[in-house]
Amino acid sequence: MSPTTTAVDTAVHLAQLYKTYPNGPEVVTALAGVSLDIPPGSFTAVMGPSGSGKSTFLNCASGLDTPTSGRVVLGGTDLTALAPDDVTRFRRRHVGFVFQAYNLVGHLTVAENIGLPLLLDARRPDPVWQDALVAAVGLTGLEQRLPSELSGGQAQRVAIARALVARPTVVFADEPTGALDRRTGDQVLDVLRTTAKSLGQTLVVVTHDPHVAAAADRVLFLADGRLAGEMVAPTTAQIAARLVELGS
Ligand SMILES: Nc1ncnc2c1ncn2[C@@H]1O[C@H](COP(=O)(O)OP(=O)(O)O)[C@@H](O)[C@H]1O
Numbered sequence: 173m174s175p176t177t178t179a180v181d182t183a184v185h186l187a188q189l190y191k192t193y194p195n196g197p198e199v200v201t202a203l204a205g206v207s208l209d210i211p212p213g214s215f216t217a218v219m220g221p222s223g224s225g226k227s228t229f230l231n232c233a234s235g236l237d238t239p240t241s242g243r244v245v246l247g248g249t250d251l252t253a254l255a256p257d258d259v260t261r262f263r264r265r266h267v268g269f270v271f272q273a274y275n276l277v278g279h280l281t282v283a284e285n286i287g288l289p290l291l292l293d294a295r296r297p298d299p300v301w302q303d304a305l306v307a308a309v310g311l312t313g314l315e316q317r318l319p320s321e322l323s324g325g326q327a328q329r330v331a332i333a334r335a336l337v338a339r340p341t342v343v344f345a346d347e348p349t350g351a352l353d354r355r356t357g358d359q360v361l362d363v364l365r366t367t368a369k370s371l372g373q374t375l376v377v378v379t380h381d382p383h384v385a386a387a388a389d390r391v392l393f394l395a396d397g398r399l400a401g402e403m404v405a406p407t408t409a410q411i412a413a414r415l416v417e418l419g420s
């Protein structure tokens with residue numbers, strides 16, 4: 173196998189990922205050698221204390237940010253070997269992202285926000301597919317609203333539909349339920365999980381909430397920029413106990 177390819181049964185392959193930030197004369201190490209393989213179609217939760225590197229991990233693994241060293245291979249494509257423009261193009265086609273703060277465009281309607289990734293990639297809109305997606309996330313009838321006319325839960329559903337509209341291989345979400353109450357958060361997570369699953373997409377979600385993580389196939393724990401353990405299909409109670417052990 174050449175160094176630029178990996179086994180096709182890996183959706184996300186990370187090898188010795190490091191990310192440092194300059195901080196005056198000092199250097200902050202946000203990621204300190206993370207290596208990991210995530211199988212296609214799986215749901216992975218990432219947990220860890222504030223400042224442990226979760227957002228940096230997600231940003232580097234998704235191609236939003238560039239690691240200081242190490243390799244990021246998504247669906248067999250080595251992002252760390254691509255020029256920045258090619259990373260952007262790859263990301264638009266193959267990666268979906270959901271943020272805690274929704275990040276919708278305020279002057280665009282729900283339908284326009286959802287169609288934005290296709291527009292940015294100069295791809296033809298697919299109204300039948302977009303309508304099906306709007307229905308899947310429970311937004312039928314709200315297509316012409318502006319983001320300011322939506323509840324938090326509705327706004328996050330728009331962000332989820334927008335993340336899925338380009339049929340990405342991998343969907344990354346950084347605390348997608350963090351700004352929502354428990355019940356709304358549960359509903360939004362359920363929409364994200366079932367829609368991603370029905371489309372065969374790989375889902376990686378950063379969360380503080382053991383209850384959210386318990387829906388995952390695998391839970392990874394980060395501490396000080398390193399993988400500090402993992403659990404396969406754990407219960408909420410098992411996750412909560414592990415977080416206590418890890419001191420977060
Ligand atoms: N742009 C940045 N510049 C400097 N330091 C940063 C930057 N982003 C993150 N960090 C630092 O990297 C570490 C990890 O941050 P982050 O990935 O945001 O953690 P988490 O999402 O787990 O709270 C923290 O110490 C944070 O202060």
Ligand SMILES: [Mg+2]
Pocket residue numbers: 226227228
């Ligand atoms: Mg974070």
